[in-house]
Amino acid sequence: MTRNVYRIGIIGYGTVGKGIVNVLEEQKERIASLVSREIEVEYVLVKDRLKKREGDLSFVYDWDAFKRSSFDVVFECIVGVEPAVSYATYFLEQGIPVITANKEMFAKKGKALREVASEYGTSIRYEATTGGAIPIIRSINELLHIQTFTRIDGIVNGTTNYLVTTLRKEGGDFFEHVKKAQEKGYAEADPSFDIDGWDALFKLRIMCESVFGKSPDKETRIPLGPFVQQVKPKEGERIRYIASAYFEEDVLHAVIAPKVILPEHPLFGVDGVTNAIALTTTYSDVLTFTGPGAGSYPTASAMVDDWISYVKLVKPVVPASAGR
Amino acid sequence: MTRNVYRIGIIGYGTVGKGIVNVLEEQKERIASLVSREIEVEYVLVKDRLKKREGDLSFVYDWDAFKRSSFDVVFECIVGVEPAVSYATYFLEQGIPVITANKEMFAKKGKALREVASEYGTSIRYEATTGGAIPIIRSINELLHIQTFTRIDGIVNGTTNYLVTTLRKEGGDFFEHVKKAQEKGYAEADPSFDIDGWDALFKLRIMCESVFGKSPDKETRIPLGPFVQQVKPKEGERIRYIASAYFEEDVLHAVIAPKVILPEHPLFGVDGVTNAIALTTTYSDVLTFTGPGAGSYPTASAMVDDWISYVKLVKPVVPASAGR
Secondary structure, rough: OOOOOOEEEEEEEHHHHHHHHHHHHOOHHHHHHHHEEEEEEEEEEEEOOOOOOOOOOEOOOOOOHHHHHOEEEEOOHHHHHHHHHHHHHHHHOOOEEEEEHHHHHHHHHHHHHHHHHHHHHEEEEEEHHHHOOOOHHHHHHOOOOOOOEEEEEOOOOHHHHHHHHHHHHHOOHHHHHHHHHHHEEEOOOOHHHHHOOOOHHHHHEEEEEEEEHHHHHHHHEEOOHHHHOOOOOOOOOOOEEEEEEEEEEEEEEEEOOOEEEOOOOOOOOOOOOEEEEEEOOOOOOEEEEEEOOHHHHHHHHHHHHHHHHHHHOOOOOOHHHHHH | OOOOOOEEEEOOOHHHHHHHHHHHHOOOOHHHHHHHHEEEEEEOOOOOOOOOOOOOOEOOOOOOHHHHHHOOOOEEEOOOOOHHHHHHHHHOOOOOOOEEOHHHHHHHHHHHHHHHHHHHHOOEEEEHHOOOOHHHHHHHHHHHHOEEEEEEEOOHHHHHHHHHHHHHHHOOOOOHHHHHHHHHHOOOOOHHHHOOHHHHHHHHHHHHHHHHHHOOOOEEEOOHHHHHHHHOOOOOOOOEEEEEEEEOOOHHHHHHEEEEOOOOOOOOOOOOOOEEEEEEEEOEEEEEEEEEEOOOHHHHHHHHHHHHHHHHHOOOOOOOOHOO
């Protein structure tokens, strides 16, 4: 008997989880037509029983209850390594594809999760971990088959790019701007994840796996704060906090560092919370992808698109005869 | 009996055709592994019997001889509508996929060719017609499934972007720069195809079909020359020759026009022969793709990648069990 509905599980109902629910609801018919089945959000796993939640979603508070449900795909929308990695592993071992936006988890456990997925004939998809709405991972994995990449340079942390942009336009003290960004909700209570380069490093590690097929051999991470307090760019120059990866001899370097760049640099014009990733290629010089680095809808739409790409890849809609 | 070789036909041996031969030769093993078969260039169709050609390629001078060969894919690398469209139609009617870089042909005959391809269970792929090495068509068709696009703004003609960049940096008379560009081989003997916006309009038409699923209802094309002779941008402003498409009421407008833009515009920083395409989306604000707009290797690698994407789409390599 053919099952006529894709049953969807969602882990977490923060900014991203809500975005997923909204995108799935708003695009229900379009998605059904793309994946050739109806879709339905079965359960959303949340922690806090007491928080008031609206709408007619079925919330589950208990992992054991959630995991007993029968899903066709699970969207993992929480942060941190645990329990996310255990949850993801559980579903992959059931052969259920997992779509994640969890960069810290994927940077640390991505390789193992991909091995589990492969072993159980399914997939973990992670487009939304890196570059926000920019389809960078899928461009590398699904579009640019014959390019060899020789370097990556990216602005992959929106918070710090917002900070260097504000500092350039308004002047003033860097840490005062950090404080204001915290008040506006642009920066976390503990800003070190962003301004000391951890977030960018996690994303760069994930890109290194996709671009070079390996983890960095040597990681260097220079915090942004001290640099911008000491270095004053000249007229026409700009400071950017850049994530770069490249080979020197056979050593793959991953470097998160503030840099003073000139207008010719492909990341010169990327202001505010925007992300951009420039890939240096053998055949096509530099290809640069620019877009919003975060946000509920951008992240959620990247995840839903990632899932649809997966479904179409394993169930192509073109006639088999076209394969010749 | 399984055929173990992809037999490749190439129409034309100019800049792009040579690029295809080089890319296929340099990436022979990698491509074989990606498409799960050996590859072999069977024949290259060329016009001029007298031109000296090196290497061990099998050149054919006669269409009737070329078309009798048995190909698995044909790369169409000539310019102009005829005979390209007749050649493409012929192979599509045999169920053979055609990969084209011919923007004029595809802008004028793309719809009919796609219908023929669909009828005969094959595909015409046209990534390289637009945006050079930028995987814009495949990003739209294969990655961004649930985005709705509300507008396109692109720099899609490298020659005119080189001209406005040179004019800004060096000053002087526009048509003097056109003459110099012709001497350097950057501009054609008849430059109107570029500077009057025809080339950009063809590419914009092709993007409209992919992005909005229809041809423009109204086309406006303002030549670059008179504008740059009359309009002098202020300090901090830049002239760009921009291809835009958007709806007004239900009318799809396609406009090729010189514009004075500010640093906030996503195309502000795109200098020289580089192309860039900014897509305004419902969920992810503006996504911008930047890369080289032309050249032998960029165009050829876009075409070969386009073909590989097609092969992988109709013959997915992931295990069927992963489909669930």
